Each structure stands twice: as structure tokens, then as C-alpha cells.
Amino acid sequence: MNFLVGLLAVVVPGFLGLYVAKNGHSRLITDVFVVFIIGFLGTVFVIFEGINLMIWPFRLLRRLLGFAPRRMDAAEASDLATGRKTTEKRRIVLFDGVCVLCNRFGRFVVSHLPDPNEVSFVPFQDPMANPHVNLKRLEAEFGFKEDELQDRIAVIEGDRILWGPDAVIAIMQWCYAPFPLAKLGLIVPWPIRDAAYLTVAKNRYRWFGTQPLDTNFAKYLCPYLYVKKAFGDGKRD
Structure with missing residues (x-):
């Protein structure tokens, strides 16, 4: 366990150092932010999709019975x-x-x-x-x-x-x-959600x-x- 922790303590900073050397600090910050946003939204979508699948049989029954729009x-x-x-x-x-x-x-x-x-x-x-x-x-x-x-x-x-x-x-x-x-x-707030959106969009x-x-x-x-x-x-x- 200590070996793995030590390995990570060396590998992660080393990887980040190489990434910064090649792409710069701003690219690293941007990519970390993009990963966070995509990860958060992906998690929310997975949760929502799970709920959607649970509701789907009732929605199908409603359509079969002719009550759907x-x-x-x-x-x-x-x-x-x-x-x-x-x-x-x-x-x-x-x-x-x-x-x-x-x-x-x-x-x-x-x-x-x-x-x-x-x-x-x-x-x-x-x-x-x-x-x-x-x-x-x-x-x-x-x-x-x-x-x-x-x-x-x-x-x-x-x-x-x-x-x-x-x-x-x-x-x-x-x-x-x-x-x-x-x-x-x-x-x-609009400035925050728009900044997050543009970070991914760009x-x-x-x-x-x-x-x-x-x-x-x-x-x-x-x-x-x-x-x-x-x-x-x-x-x-």
C-alpha cells in the first residue's frame, strides 16, 4: 500500500510536470476544468437516465392506452x-x-x-x-x-x-x-454557467x-x- 502511494506521489506530479512543460499551465488548468465539468454533467445524466428507465414502462402503458399526447x-x-x-x-x-x-x-x-x-x-x-x-x-x-x-x-x-x-x-x-x-x-449565476459552457465549447x-x-x-x-x-x-x- 505504501509502495502504491509512493508510486502515485512520484508518477502523478511527474506526469503533470511533463504536461505543463509541453502545453503550459493554462492548458492544464483548462483541461482539468473540462474534465470536472464533463464528469459532473455525465454523472447527472447517468442518474437522470436511470430514473428515466424506471419511469419508461409507465409511459409506454400510457401510450398504449391512448392517454399520451x-x-x-x-x-x-x-x-x-x-x-x-x-x-x-x-x-x-x-x-x-x-x-x-x-x-x-x-x-x-x-x-x-x-x-x-x-x-x-x-x-x-x-x-x-x-x-x-x-x-x-x-x-x-x-x-x-x-x-x-x-x-x-x-x-x-x-x-x-x-x-x-x-x-x-x-x-x-x-x-x-x-x-x-x-x-x-x-x-x-449566468457568468459562471456561461464561463463553464464556453470552456467546454472552445x-x-x-x-x-x-x-x-x-x-x-x-x-x-x-x-x-x-x-x-x-x-x-x-x-x-
């Missing part, structure tokens, strides 16, 4: 996203289509939404992958520029836009219980990597594509 079809979802019918329940997520972390988070969210058709996911680098959402019109409506999407995910909910950590918290509100409890994150490529834009998960969720597939290649009004 009716799901929208693809045409309704497209109308909602474009604002042709209403903006009250409009839900659009603008995310980084080449970020592996962002794509994994998106897939997770879609699998936990009561009605995935209610939410439109749009990679900001390739808005035409989801042609039922007009990104330029959204930029004009909410007064933002595409550059702002590089470091912060954005959520358009009705007539408001949310950024970064607040956008993630809003997305969690749309998911099955107990994930809406993520709203408790709003207790953390290091996401280095930590999690990138993927081809054409393989982003939203490309295969677009209601517009399902409508075209269902009704042929004819254009809709």
Missing part, C-alpha cells in the same frame, strides 16, 4: 418550424454540424423527446440540409450573425432566442422526466473531435425530407 406528423412539423401556422410553440436548435459532441448530444435529445417532430435541428454551416427552416430569416428576426453560432448553441423557442447554457437547459425542458430538472441549473474539437458536415444527425431528421419522400419530389406551396 398525439404526435405531429412531418407536414405539421414543417409548418410549425417555418412559422406558417404559429410561432407560439416553434422550437429550433441551431448547432455545430461538424462537432462530434454536439451531434451526440443531439441524438441523445431526439431519443428522449416525447415528440421529436416538434423540434427542428439545423446545422448552421449547412442550413440547406434542412430547407424547411430559413436561417437567414431567423438571423434577421432575432438580430444575430452566423459567427455567434461558432461558440454557442442557440435555441429559438416561440418568439425568443436562448444561447449557450440557457439553450441547453431549455432543450432539457422538452425531454422526458426527469431531464426537465436541469432547470435547476439556472440557480447558478475545447470541444480538441477533446471530442470533428466529423464530416454531411454526416450530421439532423440531416436525416428533417421533416421536409420526409415530406418529399412521402409525396414525391414535387414542391410544396
Whole structure:
């Protein structure tokens, strides 16, 4: 036991010393912070997912008995996203289509939404992958520029836009219980939660990597594509 403690007392400082010599103190502090944030959020997600799995049989029974809310079809979802019918329940997520972390988070969210058709996911680098959402019109409506999407995910909910950590918290509100409890994150002061979010966001490529834009998960969720597939290649009004 003493040998292991002694070994760790030598190996850990030695490893940290080599890391600092190669990358600098600031990189070490940043990476430790990223590990802490990811570890904390991962633990919370695991706990929430365990609770979700326990609730799932009751949710399935409710759906089988016909008490669950009716799901929208693809045409309704497209109308909602474009604002042709209403903006009250409009839900659009603008995310980084080449970020592996962002794509994994998106897939997770879609699998936990009561009605995935209610939410439109749009990679900001390739808005035409989801042609039922007009990104330029959204930029004009909410007064933002595409550059702002590089470091912060954005959520358009009705007539408001949310950024970064607040956008993630809003997305969690749309998911099955107990994930809406993520709203408790709003207790953390905005400067602190935004700094934590940006620390991960600015290091996401280095930590999690990138993927081809054409393989982003939203490309295969677009209601517009399902409508075209269902009704042929004819254009809709």
C-alpha cells in the first residue's frame, strides 16, 4: 500500500510536470476544468437516465392506452418550424454540424423527446440540409450573425432566442422526466454557467473531435425530407 502511494506521489506530479512543460499551465488548468465539468454533467445524466428507465414502462402503458399526447406528423412539423401556422410553440436548435459532441448530444435529445417532430435541428454551416427552416430569416428576426453560432448553441423557442447554457437547459425542458430538472441549473449565476459552457465549447474539437458536415444527425431528421419522400419530389406551396 505504501509502495502504491509512493508510486502515485512520484508518477502523478511527474506526469503533470511533463504536461505543463509541453502545453503550459493554462492548458492544464483548462483541461482539468473540462474534465470536472464533463464528469459532473455525465454523472447527472447517468442518474437522470436511470430514473428515466424506471419511469419508461409507465409511459409506454400510457401510450398504449391512448392517454399520451398525439404526435405531429412531418407536414405539421414543417409548418410549425417555418412559422406558417404559429410561432407560439416553434422550437429550433441551431448547432455545430461538424462537432462530434454536439451531434451526440443531439441524438441523445431526439431519443428522449416525447415528440421529436416538434423540434427542428439545423446545422448552421449547412442550413440547406434542412430547407424547411430559413436561417437567414431567423438571423434577421432575432438580430444575430452566423459567427455567434461558432461558440454557442442557440435555441429559438416561440418568439425568443436562448444561447449557450440557457439553450441547453431549455432543450432539457422538452425531454422526458426527469431531464426537465436541469432547470435547476439556472440557480447558478449566468457568468459562471456561461464561463463553464464556453470552456467546454472552445475545447470541444480538441477533446471530442470533428466529423464530416454531411454526416450530421439532423440531416436525416428533417421533416421536409420526409415530406418529399412521402409525396414525391414535387414542391410544396
